[in-house]
Amino acid sequence: MSATTGDTLAPLRREWIRHTPAERLVRWAMFLAVVASVVWAVRTIDIIPEFLADAPEQMADLLVRMWPPDLAYYPRTVHAALIETLHIATLGTVFGFVMAIPLALLAARNICRVPALNALAQVGLVASRSVNSLVWALIFVAVFGPGAAAGVFAIAFRSIGFVGKLLAEALEEMNPGPREALRAAGAPWGAEMLKAVWPQIRPAFWGVALFRWDINVRESAVLGLVGAGGIGVVLEDAINFFQWDQVATILLAILAVVLIAEIVVTRVRARLL
């Protein structure tokens, strides 16, 4: 008995280590890669030392010029531009949803049974997501000319990928039971979508809508920098004329709208979901 105890306990005495040697090698390689890339970036990045040296001075100068903010400027120009920004964000979100819903239905493998169409829809969603909203704005300014129309389309096309991906995921996760029941009762496709699919993805739908609207309010504030309407146009003008007290007013307005949008979204979400 006692002679065999040593043998049975032997496997328990071996030293336990958290990672296999291969795992540790991978971790070390990654660590090295991180350090190497940082060193490469620091050594080769094009930084002008004179600019770095007088940065604190310039920063202080900027703040002095910004204070006090020119609040009289708000009712004259900023307010209308701010409302335009909100319209761009909301219209862009709605149009984005109008275009994203068919794509999401095509991309969800349990709704559309054709693999080629699934893949095609996924490519569309990825393409929309990988182009930044500012680049979309540049493209649509070239198409529609400067103005709010370009901004609405930029926001809409940027939203498609995000909304479509999340909706397609929600669709794929839903319970097939209700759909099968309706189909067994002979319901047409439209009724199946409306009465079996829609009630199941409604919470996800509203969550995504609120989330995307919040992001779009932020993004639509800068679209004007490339001429796509909204408060960014006013900001660009004020910066080009070096009216830093007006810039401060505009920045405060943007900050306030973004914070209010976030609070509204949090409140509505708590009420709704």
Next chain:
Amino acid sequence: MSDAALPSPRRAPFAPDWAMRILGVLLIAYLIYASTQLDLGLGRFITGLGEGGRFLARMFPPNFERWELLLEGMLESIQIAVLATVLGIILSLPLGLMAARNLAPWWVSGPVRGFIAVCRSLHYVIVAILFVKALGFGALAGVAALTVASIGFVSKLFAEAVEEISMKQVEAVRSTGASGMAVLLLGVLPQVASRFVGFGLYQLDSNLRNSTLVGVVGAGGIGGTLFAAFKRFDYDFVSAILISIIALILLAELVSGRIRAAMR
């Protein structure tokens, strides 16, 4: 027995959803109102479609002749993203700990939370404009702007992760008489380290996307080249730049997915 006799209100199996219908009508009314406010008409849309066709025709085929300019811009964008992520993570570590309400007293966590919220609320392009004024044109302004954005994102998530840790281990380390630093290093950080790596990777991904854009306002990277090409109507070079940016982003997504899988 009498339960069965009670008149139960008949529930229609597929009742019309009045709240949804009213919401739909309101939405359509708003769409019409906002479209007229923004001067969005069908005529304009149709002209736009024609212009869009011409635009696409001029974008094709993409022109990679000036690939040196393209490569230089892309490399600078990657440098901006790497440096901004590293700086942002280094600064987020103390800020996140100070913003966690279970570790820091309220008079520390309150102001720090406010600072993080401001960092997050301002769009990185706006921050980049301010830094271009303060630091001059070039990559430095881009690094600074994206560092601010990284702080806003990483330290918020890090603070939330720290607030979710189990306090038992912290108390155990503290009860041995360990100093404050030792409590942080041995009680707090091991619980959140793996999530922190995840935030860092995610932020590198998003900085890579954003660093291709800050050049539009003069803060270095490929964005400046892109904006200049747009202004000169060099649409075939624009499409070459856009293809390169999309390729870079997809590659980064692939690599970071792999790294995340390996670190798990």
